[in-house]
Amino acid sequence: MRRSITILLCGALSVAAAACVPVTKELHSRLKLPDLPYAGELQAALELALQEAHGNYDLGISASAVVPGYKPWSGVTGNSRPGIPLTADMLFNVGSVAKTFEAALALKLAEQGLLDLDAPLSTWLPAHPLIDGRITVRQLLNHTSGVFNVFEHPDFPWVGPEVDYARRWRLEEVLARFAGEPYGPPGYAQHYSSTNYLLLTAILERAAGASVPRQVSELFLEPLELRNSFMSMGMLPPKEFAVAHPWADVDRDGQLDDLNGVPQTWIATLTHPVLYTTPSDMVRWMQALLEEQRVLSRGSLKEMLTIPEYALPDPQGGSYGLGIVDFSELLGVQAIGHGGSTLGYSAAAVYLPDHGVALAWAINTGESPRTLADGLMRSTWSRLWQTLFEHLPLEPQGTPQSGEAQTRPSPQLTLRRFSPWTPSLVAPGNATRSFLGLVVDYPERKAETRKELR
Secondary structure, rough: OOEEEOOHHHHHHHOOOHHOOOOOOHHHHHHOOOOOHHHHHHHHHHHHHHHHHHOOOOOOOEEEEEEEOOOOOEEEEEEOOOOOOOOOOOOOOOOOHHHHHHHHHHHHHOOOOOOOOOOOOHOOOOOOOOOOOOOOOHHHHOOOOOOOOHHHOOOOOOOOOOOOOOOOOHHHHHHHHHOOOOOOOOOOOOOOHHHHHHHHHHHHHHHOOOOOOHHHHHHHHHOOOOOOOEEEOOOOOOOOOOOOOOEEOOOOOOOOOOOOOOOHHHHHOOOOEEEEEHHHHHHHHHHHHHHOOOOOHHHHHHHOOOEEEEOOOOOOOOOOOOEEEEEEHHHHOOOOOEEEOOOEEEEEEEEEEOEEEEEEEEEOOOOOOHHHHHHHHHHHHHHHHHHHHHHOOOOOOOOOOOHHHHHHOOOOOOOOOOOOOOOOOOOOOEEEEEEEEEEOOOOOOOOOOOOOOO
8 A cells, every 4th residue: 555745736637738837937937926025034044044053164055945926046155165155056966865866767767668667676687695686666766675775884985084985886896895684575664775776776777778867967957957957977067067165074083174076986886876956956856846747747756756655664764755755744844855965965855745835955064974964954944944934824825826826736735834833953852853964853743733645
């Protein structure tokens, strides 16, 4: 049995087909959308988040939001490096946010008849003693494969002077060195594992006869005009792109090191391709994929948003569709998307289906030390969401806001105001859950205020 994250799909509407016209750049131009009236408040929230969490480190935050009926908002605060402020066009390595693109690619190949999501791994990959050949592509996508996460291997080359960041690992080498005992049999439980997408990358390349970065560029980045996005197997963005300097303590001396120019080949070939992008492009991707619904067919989008109920939940928190995480229980609002964290960067892209709102943010530190990145990610979400929370209606509105909303179907879900709870920094004694850098507490929340996605 499976449950779906409920978004009203265009193909299911008993209304004129015009109701599902994609919101293109030309349409936005014709409508002459007004500026977001609380843009100044979001900027102030961003600055407060940095003040709360960054301590003595000279770091920065970039964020973007799309609220139907208004021009997209982008804001930055802090520095790329000392004396050089962040700018909204600077790219960040967004880590596992790239999984949404890989999952969409898998569904595209399935639409084209090049990939069967329910085919076993043995169809595509050679046998391995620690990987069950009966695992399906779908189980890789929704983290029900049971495959051990190579990140959890004690010898995984993550940080330290001994790490060769320019090394190009082969799949056979990764599995020989870092594969471990499975968490359980296929389909038994959801357990987040980047190894799933390491294997998926190999399958997608063999299915289409082209690299994943090339396919993602041709199918998504170029058609959607995501011009500030660059995916590769570790190559850094070309010089025409401005890139935020990444900071992490790689030599474990308690000081952050500037990792600008460090190759990403090691992590791309140990997990999945790296995606450099901006929060602005991330929200445009989330809007195109989930709000405008012009990336995948209706059937494919439904599959992406389906969470298997037969599997036990992930002990880390979060529930998974295909490349999409249901953050609703974790964040206290109806929210789906993905987070990402890598050495020197952290990012998240979140979509609120009740209101068609997309929010994304990125910071130029990650993983080392993990507590610094988590605190800054947490503070950014809390402050930005509190500001949005004050301005979004209590109930989703079926009545269009300006001409733009006439192209948007009325939502099926209701966004509840969880009074008196608002996201805040974690305080001692409050129950907390953490997932991919997003940590919130739940003071005084009552069970009856929780709303499940059906």
